[in-house]
Amino acid sequence: MGQDLRRVGTLVILPPLIALTYITAFTIAGFTGLQIWLEHVGMAAGDATPWGWEADSEDWTGGSRGGTDPTLGVLPRFALRSAWFFQHWIGEIPSSGRSESPYFPTTLFGGADRGNQLAEQQIMWAMQYLVKVQKPIPPAVLLRHEEILEKLGTPAALNKAWNECLMLLSQAPRGSLEAAKLSLKLGNLAARRGLDDGAIRLWEEALKLTPSSISPGMTQTPTEIPVQQRHLADVYVQLSSIYASNENMGAARVIQSRGSDLIASFLDAPPSESPSPEERLHYLYLLHRQGVLSLQHAEVELTMNSDTSSTLEIFRKAARRARVIVDALGTGAMVSKEDFFSPSKMGNSEATAGTPISRTYSESKTLRIPGAALLRDARRTAMQAHLLEGALLEGMATAMEQKEQDESIRAALQLYQAALAWAGTTVQQGKNLGIPPSDIVDIQKRVDRLQAHIALQAS
Numbered sequence: 001m002g003q004d005l006r007r008v009g010t011l012v013i014l015p016p017l018i019a020l021t022y023i024t025a026f027t028i029a030g031f032t033g034l035q036i037w038l039e040h041v042g043m044a045a046g047d048a049t050p051w052g053w054e055a056d057s058e059d060w061t062g063g064s065r066g067g068t069d070p071t072l073g074v075l076p077r078f079a080l081r082s083a084w085f086f087q088h089w090i091g092e093i094p095s096s097g098r099s100e101s102p103y104f105p106t107t108l109f110g111g112a113d114r115g116n117q118l119a120e121q122q123i124m125w126a127m128q129y130l131v132k133v134q135k136p137i138p139p140a141v142l143l144r145h146e147e148i149l150e151k152l153g154t155p156a157a158l159n160k161a162w163n164e165c166l167m168l169l170s171q172a173p174r175g176s177l178e179a180a181k182l183s184l185k186l187g188n189l190a191a192r193r194g195l196d197d198g199a200i201r202l203w204e205e206a207l208k209l210t211p212s213s214i215s216p217g218m219t220q221t222p223t224e225i226p227v228q229q230r231h232l233a234d235v236y237v238q239l240s241s242i243y244a245s246n247e248n249m250g251a252a253r254v255i256q257s258r259g260s261d262l263i264a265s266f267l268d269a270p271p272s273e274s275p276s277p278e279e280r281l282h283y284l285y286l287l288h289r290q291g292v293l294s295l296q297h298a299e300v301e302l303t304m305n306s307d308t309s310s311t312l313e314i315f316r317k318a319a320r321r322a323r324v325i326v327d328a329l330g331t332g333a334m335v336s337k338e339d340f341f342s343p344s345k346m347g348n349s350e351a352t353a354g355t356p357i358s359r360t361y362s363e364s365k366t367l368r369i370p371g372a373a374l375l376r377d378a379r380r381t382a383m384q385a386h387l388l389e390g391a392l393l394e395g396m397a398t399a400m401e402q403k404e405q406d407e408s409i410r411a412a413l414q415l416y417q418a419a420l421a422w423a424g425t426t427v428q429q430g431k432n433l434g435i436p437p438s439d440i441v442d443i444q445k446r447v448d449r450l451q452a453h454i455a456l457q458a459s
Contacts (some may be wrong), residue, residue: 056277072135146164
């Protein structure tokens with residue numbers, strides 16, 4: 001009887017215990033495998049090249065080898081890996097309407113980016129833990145947290161990002177690229193907070209780069225270093241934009257001329273016979289920034305001189321040149337300065353909906369993020385060029401005879417529709433392409449207004 005009971009007990013209890021053991025083992029193995037993959041594959045650093053794209057890569061405390069710093073301890077490293085995973089893989093998933101933190105936005109367009117929310121929580125926990133165990137918070141952790149706060153974008157998040165960026169700037173060597181990039185970042189934050197004078201001062205500070213030592217007795221000026229060339233181009237675009245938006249057209253014109261001349265000097269250096277992907281992306285980046293300055297310059301000249309015919313032509317060229325950048329990013333091809341500015345090479349400005357970036361860039365550790373950002377910026381430039389041309393034609397229509405007015409209104413509508421196509425047509429598609437929902441809503445309102453006007457005229 002006793003043996004029968006033991007046999008029954010064994011048959012009843014043993015299978016669940018074996019199953020539980022296997023489940024536990026597989027769970028531990030899966031968790032360990034994920035941690036190994038995150039540390040050595042997902043968060044691995046790209047190779048350094050003379051084009052300096054690795055300077056724009058995310059450093060999660062592992063430096064040039066990637067991954068996380070072993071000296072942080074086990075728990076903070078788990079938290080940082082989780083933050084990377086949430087930021088890059090979770091994306092936008094529905095969250096409760098109730099905000100769990102003052103840093104989290106509650107938006108009109110389908111909820112906040114849950115991936116960034118979870119990443120922010122993990123990094124904040126890691127920082128609090130390091131403070132608790134009396135370990136210093138590495139600058140890389142602070143920078144990752146600051147960048148996620150920028151993406152969240154609430155007033156509380158931007159204020160916290162500002163304070164963290166100031167702390168990082170106080171630790172950066174004066175005149176270094178690190179300090180200049182932080183000044184640019186602080187200027188961007190100041191502009192988003194409505195502090196335009198502060199933004200201008202910070203961006204002017206961001207232009208102050210000292211020569212870099214490449215060997216004993218030899219230095220390179222900032223204009224000779226690709227990563228610093230891109231930085232300087234970005235600063236001039238920001239300064240041009242804020243002067244123009246504040247109607248300081250004289251200062252905007254000076255900045256635009258100076259920035260265009262500087263970028264042109266960068267582009268004068270002929271590309272290699274067989275340019276690497278890093279070099280091709282560098283040239284595309286500078287060409288795009290040159291195109292943006294040209295577009296901004298056209299707006300300033302229109303305000304100062306009211307030369308509508310030449311301004312309309314510049315807007316059209318800007319849209320076609322943006323299309324050149326988008327196509328090149330989709331194919332991985334090289335675009336020379338001559339091809340970019342040659343009317344015969346520009347083609348049309350028709351939107352290429354959802355153009356995927358070439359695998360040349362998307363499969364590169366160092367080029368994936370800047371390549372995707374440049375594709376987004378080029379699409380926005382095309383959108384903006386069509387939008388400006390449409391607004392100009394719509395404004396001109398009021399002073400025309402009825403027949404010419406109708407033609408101008410119809411042309412403006414076509415341009416607004418083209419701008420909407422470049423923006424992604426819908427709010428969700430636009431978000432997938434990196435276009436702010438507010439831009440799409442604004443263009444859609446213009447399209448609806450002109451369609452209603454044309455329908456009323458026809459009735």
